[in-house]
Amino acid sequence: MEQTLEAPRASAAAAVQPKKRQRRPRSAKLMAGLIIAGAIALFGILGPLFLGDPNAISNDTLAAPGNGMLLGTTQTGQDVLAQLAHATRGSLTIGVLVGAMAIVASAFFGIVGAYIGGWTDETFSLITNVMLVIPGLPLVIVISSYVPDKGLLLIAGVLALTSWAGGARVLRAVTLSLRNRDYVAASRVSGEKTWRILMVEILPNLMPILASQMVFAVIFAILGEAGLAFIGLGASGTWTWGSMLFYAQNGLALRLGAWWWFVPPGLLIAVFGAALSLINFSIDEIINPKLRDQTLAARKRWNTPRTKKLTVPGTEKTSS
Template identity: 35%
Template structure:
């Protein structure tokens, strides 16, 4: 071993290993064609949502300035995605709706992942009645219909985007917690964790230094899959009229199309455009999630 290697701190060596593992992960992911297609599509959608104020100023949604705009105009060169029942361009509403739908999807998933990871690690690490109590809580939220609970929460709380985020985040963490608990139990039985415990390591040291890094790859894979579910949940709640009616979202656009009976009146673009956008974005997140899962899961990687 060289003198330079001997002078390097354990922390520097750990960061070097992490950078190498991340580079290897990126190389493996780049070889997955479906995952790359999903990533490219999501990057385009995120950029369009971020540039919505530039591409489509908010004044284009002001119905008071659209007195002479045609209602229910079909897609054409003048109206690329058609217009709605108030004469607003559907592509403008879709751009602004992407902001809300993606915000809810990412924020609700982040809340769900944090709660699920904390509860899952605690349930797998602590034994006795603490672990049993946490496991019963996970089982309760697993059997409880999450959509019904989210509807109840959004009905009780004041309507708004963050209310939907809280409702989805508080009702969708149980699946992550169960996966994390299973992985935690597997890591707990490994020799290096037993050695750390024998040497006097406390709960905090074992959780932060050993358990959390071991479960993070599975949490990452589960995150990309959960974002799509969160977007569907947001669209469902907005479609049911439980969202904020003052903001644009893809679910709200579907709700408006139902209010004017677009599906039975021949205004097919009013239903097809937001519905297709939801399907494609969820499919893209699923492709990315499956690609990440194939890399971080040894069983799937070997297969």
């Protein structure tokens, strides 16, 4: 029996490197994304603790960066850096809230419906499809313009409501394929309960997809909130990147050349979005290794000196 011979050798090899059970692909993309997003998140979490009151008015109006104010002041003499820290915290809070709510909703409608099947699946699919065809941002504008007292939670809820449907469709498709796998049948044969099969056997295999959906939902939420706040429909009394831009626009920052007022929030939106996209790309590469191979191949082609190609005789003529 070759297995019995093989077994001790394999376990000995495993003992040599105990922690390395799965080789995680570590890409520069993922690292860059994590570092940038982490730095911005850290700024949002710690910044407000050290910087002053973003609403405090001073006589030093519309001052350029310098003179003790790292990012200058607004038209009413408020500290832009303090505002930026609070805005980062506000935007990230909305992003995380929406991401969490959207992922729970899409997991519920996508996974549960697909696993149970029958009428439940039909109903859940119908709800998903209806939510999918409703145009998101206009609905958000309509809802948030009707509600008089807009809190952070309400805005997050409205954004989550319009952003979960796409993810639910993807999760439903993958669950439909997973539920027919033999290991699901095997756990049923073992006597596992339905909810346990869903949570323990199916859900972990959906993790990469859930993570990528979540990142996407966070990007959508931050951009959506920025859009809403910019047109004056954001959460009242909360600083976000969008509300900073709204006040900068109202204060004629562009006309007055006060770039330090509108560039920082705009830049942070762009950079944070880019960082999350980088993370999302690398999750995609983990889900679909073919993508990674393509990236590696492309990089190899880039790094190969052109002259090398010419040294191979014959190939030049046949390719041209």
